Amino acid sequence: MTEFTYFYTPVCGTCKLAERFVDIAEQLPGTEKVSRLDINEHPDLAQKWQITSVPCLMKVIDGQPEDRMYAFRDVPRVVQFIQKSKGEHS
Template sequence: MLAEISARDWYKIEPLEYTALLITSPFCQTCTLAEKMVEEAKNIEGRTNIYKLNLQLAPDFAYEYKIQSVPMLLLFHRQTLVARLSPIKHTGNILHFLTNNREE
């Protein structure tokens, strides 16, 4: 299960490498499916820390990152947004996103 964090907690995290954030809403059935796929991708890929953020509780975050729909997966490198994935189609799609948006 992905650890759910608040926007306030997100801003306190100081990741050294890549971190992903799954943007969801508790009223979104597609988000529930996306979370399962993201968890599976996280277990396979194993290098990226992935958290979950409830957008209903983070309107300022939504505005700052121009989030217009959920679910959405954001990839950050040391707090800098480097890529976003939406729609989330399947586990392979997520794995491709996590591995091909890195500069290593």
């Protein structure tokens, strides 16, 4: 099963903007709900999955990280990442 998790920190201004992009993307047809995790509360997972910075949108398949996006340039880029990834492994 393919899931998406958004990693952030509460004090990160870029993370707040990227989260708005994710919020908008979730409302569009063909996308799904994205889980959110404060990386400060999950340091072991961040290390295990080798998350190098935030914001990070992670594609997770059967509990394992498969792909990640760090550059949240705009909403269409976020939507494309989710829809492309969703189509690969549903």
